[in-house]
Every structure is written in structure tokens, then in C-alpha cells.
Amino acid sequence: xxxxxxxxxxxxxxxxxxxxxxxxxxxxxxxxxxxxxxxxxxxxxxxxxxxxxxxxxxxxxxxxxxxxxxxxxxxxxxxxxxxxxxxxxxxxxxxxxxxxxxxxxxxxxxxxxxxxxxxxxxxxxxxxxxxxxxxxxxxxxxxxxxxxxxxxxxxxxxxxxxxxxxxxxxxxxxxxxxxxxxxxxxxxxxxxxxxxxxxxxxxxxxxxxxxxxxxxxxx
Amino acid sequence: xxxxxxxxxxxxxxxxxxxxxxxxxxxxxxxxxxxxxxxxxxxxxxxxxxxxxxxxxxxxxxxxxxxxxxxxxxxxxxxxxxxxxxxxxxxxxxxxxxxxxxxxxxxxxxxxxxxxxxxxxxxxxxxxxxxxxxxxxxxxxxxxxxxxxxxxxxxxxxxxxxxxxxxxxxxxxxxxxxxxxxxxxxxxxxxxxxxxxxxxxxxxxxxxxxxxxxxxxxxxxxxxxxxxxxxxxxxxxxxxxxxxxxx
Numbered sequence: 001x002x003x004x005x006x007x008x009x010x011x012x013x014x015x016x017x018x019x020x021x022x023x024x025x026x027x028x029x030x031x032x033x034x035x036x037x038x039x040x041x042x043x044x045x046x047x048x049x050x051x052x053x054x055x056x057x058x059x060x061x062x063x064x065x066x067x068x069x070x071x072x073x074x075x076x077x078x079x080x081x082x083x084x085x086x087x088x089x090x091x092x093x094x095x096x097x098x099x100x101x102x103x104x105x106x107x108x109x110x111x112x113x114x115x116x117x118x119x120x121x122x123x124x125x126x127x128x129x130x131x132x133x134x135x136x137x138x139x140x141x142x143x144x145x146x147x148x149x150x151x152x153x154x155x156x157x158x159x160x161x162x163x164x165x166x167x168x169x170x171x172x173x174x175x176x177x178x179x180x181x182x183x184x185x186x187x188x189x190x191x192x193x194x195x196x197x198x199x200x201x202x203x204x205x206x207x208x209x210x211x212x213x214x215x216x217x218x219x
Numbered sequence: 220x221x222x223x224x225x226x227x228x229x230x231x232x233x234x235x236x237x238x239x240x241x242x243x244x245x246x247x248x249x250x251x252x253x254x255x256x257x258x259x260x261x262x263x264x265x266x267x268x269x270x271x272x273x274x275x276x277x278x279x280x281x282x283x284x285x286x287x288x289x290x291x292x293x294x295x296x297x298x299x300x301x302x303x304x305x306x307x308x309x310x311x312x313x314x315x316x317x318x319x320x321x322x323x324x325x326x327x328x329x330x331x332x333x334x335x336x337x338x339x340x341x342x343x344x345x346x347x348x349x350x351x352x353x354x355x356x357x358x359x360x361x362x363x364x365x366x367x368x369x370x371x372x373x374x375x376x377x378x379x380x381x382x383x384x385x386x387x388x389x390x391x392x393x394x395x396x397x398x399x400x401x402x403x404x405x406x407x408x409x410x411x412x413x414x415x416x417x418x419x420x421x422x423x424x425x426x427x428x429x430x431x432x433x434x435x436x437x438x439x440x441x442x443x444x445x446x447x448x449x450x451x452x453x454x455x456x457x458x459x460x461x462x463x464x465x466x
Contacts, residue, residue, distance in 0.1 A: 003323035007309070014311045014350070070309060074351075079307025079366070081273055083324035084297035219234075219274055 004080075004093025005100070011070055012101065018066045022105035026059035027112060034116035048117040049179035053172055055109060056135060057165075060102055064143035065160045067098050068151035077151075081217060091144060091213035095206070099140040106132055124182040127191070131182070134198040135175040138205060142167050145209040148216045167205075174198045221248035222285075224374050224405045225270060229279035231429075232265050239265035241429040242279060249373070252406040254416035254437075256449060257426035258456040263409040266426070267378050270407065271301050284373070297325065300372035304382035306363035310352035314343050314362040317351060318369060325370035337365040341395065357388030364392060368399060375399060377408040381415050393419060413449065417442055425452060 012018055033051040037044040071077040080090055110132070114121060142164050150159040175198070178191040188195075225247035232240045240262040247253055255263050268274045269281060272292045281288045283295045301307075308317045315334060322330035338347050341361040351359055360380070367375060377396070381389045396419055400406050410416040417423065417437055423445060425433035432452060437445045 003320060006323075007312075007320045010316060011309060011311055070311070073310055074308050075303070075305035076307055076309055078273060078301075078303075078305070079321070080324070082271055082296060082299070082301050082307075083321070084293045084295075084326070085324060086293065219268075 001085075001089045001093040001096070004090060005097045008067075008070075008094070008097035009100070018063050018101050019104060021066060022059045022063040022101060023108055025062050026055040026105055026109040029055040029058050030109065030113050030116050037117075040118060044117055045119065045183060046180070048113070048119060048183060049176045051117065052110075052113050052132075052179060053135070053175045055113070056102075056106065056132065056139070056175070057168070057172060059105060059109075060136065060139045060143065061161050061164070063101055063105070064098055064140070064147045064164075065150070065157055067094060067101075067144065068147050072151055077217065087214040087217065088210040090217075091148075091209050092206075094148075095140050095144040095209065098144050099137050102136040102140060103133065106136065119183065124185070127182045127188050128179050131175055131178045131191075131195065131198070134195065134202060135171050138171045138198060138202040139168055141202060141205040141209050145205075145213060145216055148213065170201055171198055174201075221250075223247070223282070224249050224251075224284060225407070226282040226285075227279065228281075230266075230269065230276050230281050231278045232262075232269060232274060233277045238429050240269070240426075243426075243429070243431055245424065245431065245434070247405060247407065249405055250400075250403050251422060252400050252420040253408070253422045253424055254420035255407060255409045255424050255426060256411075256413065256416060257432070258453050260428070261426040262429040263426055264378060265429075267301075267376050267407070267409050270374075271299060271376055272296055297370065298373045300367035300370065300375045301378070302364055302367040302375065302380045303378040304380065306351070306359050307366060308351045308359065308362055311350055313348045313350055314338060314354075314365070315347045317362065318365055321366050321369055327370050333369065334365075337369060341365045342391070356383045357385060357391075360384055360388065360392065364395060368395075372404065374405045374407065377406065377410070379410055379412075380408070381410065381412055389415065413446060417446075423449070425449060427452060427456065 030051060037047055071080065146160055146163040150156040150163060153159045174194045178194045181191050223246055225245060227243050227245040230240055230243040255266060257263050269276060272288050272295060275289065284298055286295050288295060318334040318337060319330060322334055327333050338344050341364055343358065343361055346354055346358055351362065380392060384392065393415065396406060406419065408416055408420060421436060421438055423435055423437045424431065435441065435445055
């Protein structure tokens with residue numbers, strides 16, 4: 001598993017394709033959405049959580065759709081499948097690498113989100129970061145599984161969001177709700193149910209992905 | 220008694236309504252070198268993918284090194300190396316980085332030393348740190364060979380390994396495979412290149428439409444009569460004109 005993470009990081013260091021795509025799409029989404037609201041208006045704060053999570057989802061889909069492209073060239077996926085490791089470990093390695101790429105992109109996107117939406121940095125941002133980590137992890141767990149399926153189809157760019165977006169709706173709703181409540185001053189204890197739901201989602205889909213990945217990559 | 224590396228019993232594989240392999244019976248002992256020949260669509264690559272544990276049989280049984288492939292795939296995979304016309308190498312990584320990655324995946328002891336040894340063996344020391352994308356087809360295939368033998372497999376599966384290689388590169392590949400065979404490694408080569416196949420292998424298996432048509436030792440005079448018989452088999456097939464090149 002760690003060999004796969006290391007390899008994916010090394011590949012990204014060489015090409016910088018995934019991280020650049022994630023960053024650009026995330027920033028562009030936030031920029032365009034921030035133009036839609038008057039600077040300093042209350043509506044801006046109301047809309048900010050939705051804008052942040054749209055940026056996470058759009059950039060995430062783009063990043064995930066790229067995650068198996070490198071494995072397609074020279075049939076590297078077959079090379080991986082020939083290795084004497086549990087195929088679930090390949091899934092865990094790819095999921096972890098995708099999560100790291102998404103997190104790295106959000107390290108840049110989040111401060112820009114605060115700036116564009118004119119938000120005040122408070123202790124609530126600790127909770128927002130936790131929510132984003134939970135959301136991105138679940139997103140990676142579902143997306144890695146479906147990216148492995150979609151990459152073998154002809155219309156993979158369309159297939160991946162079609163397959164995964166309906167499944168990650170609970171994460172999206174949870175992420176937007178928690179971010180909104182934290183931004184308007186509610187405490188973590190008031191959003192704990194949503195955070196538990198997101199954590200449960202992450203665990204369930206990580207286990208499901210680990211169990212079924214072997215069948216997803218088989219002919 | 221010779222240890223069996225491959226034991227296929229009524230091995231069949233279907234893809235939807237297409238039967239790629241239809242009840243194949245095949246035994247290959249340790250240290251043998253077997254050429255799998257046949258026209259396009261004969262089931263050669265399907266057989267290789269089944270042996271590489273990339274596919275599951277639809278019916279029948281397949282045992283590798285005495286293990287059923289459905290029970291002990293990781294243990295079995297550790298003993299198999301695959302060299303295909305696709306290199307399985309990441310184009311943006313160098314040969315050293317690619318081999319280092321696969322060495323970690325196969326749990327190779329003292330990976331750094333083994334990688335350096337193989338780069339030297341296949342003559343890639345001068346290209347060790349350049350991205351695979353910049354290498355010629357011949358150099359890339361040499362690196363793929365290093366990847367295939369990195370973990371010192373007991374069985375090497377070869378799928379058209381000479382495709383796209385010039386004569387020098389093909390000779391280098393051939394001599395390394397012969398040395399691996401002398402070391403006791405079992406070779407199973409799917410090829411259209413009859414001359415190359417029989418240069419390395421002493422046994423030929425002919426598949427036609429997913430069925431075993433011929434299985435013979437091809438040493439001495441038997442080779443000439445086999446080549447004639449093989450051409451007849453191939454030319455009797457609808458797509459036979461393109462087969463048997465290089466013979």
C-alpha cells in the first residue's frame with residue numbers, strides 16, 4: 001500500500017497534472033461563485049458553504065478521473081494486478097494517494113475561500129477543516145472505486161460523475177450543513193450527528209471498496 | 220517425477236457468448252520452455268492471462284505450482300513473471316524508479332542492489348535515470364524484461380515479447396531468456412514468430428479456436444515436420460495469411 005502511495009506521489013511530482021487540475025478548478029469555481037454575491041452581504045455567508053463544497057466536488061471529480069489514467073498507459077494496471085499483494089491493498093493505496101492530493105489542493109483553496117467570501121477566521125475553522133477531511137476521505141473512497149471502473153469505459157469522463165455523484169450526496173449534504181452551522185457560530189456538539197454520519201459513510205465505503213475492488217478491476 | 224508448474228484440466232473461459240478457451244488440458248513441468256502458437260483468436264492470450272491470474276476460469280480447473288489459482292493467487296503471483304508487448308512501466312518514471320516500485324511490490328530483498336544488478340544485465344545503466352517515455356522501444360522492452368525477472372520468478376509468461384524489436388534488441392532479449400531457462404526457470408511463450416519461438420522453446424503447443432490442436436517436442440528433425448504442419452494449420456484458418464511470420 002505504501003509503495004503505491006509513494007509511486008503516485010512520485011508520479012505527481014514529475015507531472016504535476018492532478019494537483020494543478022484540482023487547484024485550478026477549485027479556485028475557478030470559488031472565483032466565479034464569489035462574483036454572484038454582493039461583497040459584505042449576509043447572503044454571501046449563507047452561500048459560502050455551498051460554494052466551498054461545489055469547489056471540493058468539482059475538483060475532486062476531475063482529480064479522481066485522472067487517478068487511473070497513469071495506470072492505463074502501458075497497461076500498468078495489469079502490472080499492478082500481477083503483483084503478489086491483496087488487490088484491496090491496491091485500492092487502499094490509490095484511495096490514500098487521492099485523499100492526499102485533494103487535501104493538498106484544499107490547503108491552498110481554503111484560505112482563498114475565506115478571502116473571496118470575506119469570512120472571519122475563528123475557531124470554527126478547526127471544525128470546518130475536520131468536516132472537509134471527512135468529506136474528502138469519503139469522496140476518495142467512493143471515487144477511487146468508480147474511477148477504476150470508469151477508466152476502462154469509453155466515456156470515462158462522463159461515467160465517473162454519473163456513477164459516484166448520486167452516492168456521495170449524503171457527504172455533500174453533511175458537509176454543507178456542518179460548514180454552514182459552524183460559520184454562523186454553532187458549536188461542534190451541535191453538528192456531531194452530521195459528523196458521525198460522515199464518519200460512518202467513510203468507514204462503510206472504505207470497507208466496501210476494499211472488498212469489491214478485485215471485481216471492479218477484473219475483466 | 221517432474222514437478223508440475225501448470226496443470227489445466229478442461230480449462231474454459233468465455234466472454235459473453237464468445238468461447239476463448241474450450242476445455243483445455245495442458246500440463247507443463249518445471250524447467251520446460253513451451254511455445255504457444257496459433258492463429259489470431261485461438262485463445263493464446265486468454266490462456267496467458269489465466270496463467271497470470273488476471274482472469275478466472277469460467278469452468279475447469281487450473282493449478283499453478285500445485286495451488287488452485289482461485290485459492291492462493293498472491294502466493295502464486297510471487298512465483299510468476301510476465302513479459303508482454305506492453306511494458307507495464309510508468310512512462311514518467313525512470314527505469315530505476317519503475318524497478319524500485321515493482322521490487323517493493325514483490326517484496327524483493329535488498330531491492331537497490333537487485334535493481335542495479337538487473338540494469339547492468341539488460342544494459343540500461345546509461346539510461347537508468349531517464350524517464351521511460353524517452354526510451355526507444357527496444358530499451359523499454361529491456362527494462363520490461365528486468366521488471367519481469369526482478370523477483371526471480373519460477374515461471375515466466377511471455378506474450379509476443381519480440382513485437383516491435385529490431386534484430387539486435389530481439390537477440391539480447393532472446394539470450395537473456397535462454398539464460399533464465401538454463402537457470403531452471405519455466406518459460407511459456409505466446410508468439411506468432413515461429414523461428415524465435417522455436418529457438419528458445421523445445422515444446423510447441425498449437426491452439427486453434429480455443430482448443431488444443433497439437434502438443435509436440437520440436438527438437439531435431441521433428442522441428443521441420445512441425446513447421447510444415449503448423450503452416451498448414453494456420454493457412455487453413457480464415458485469417459491465416461498473416462500468421463507464421465518470421466519462420
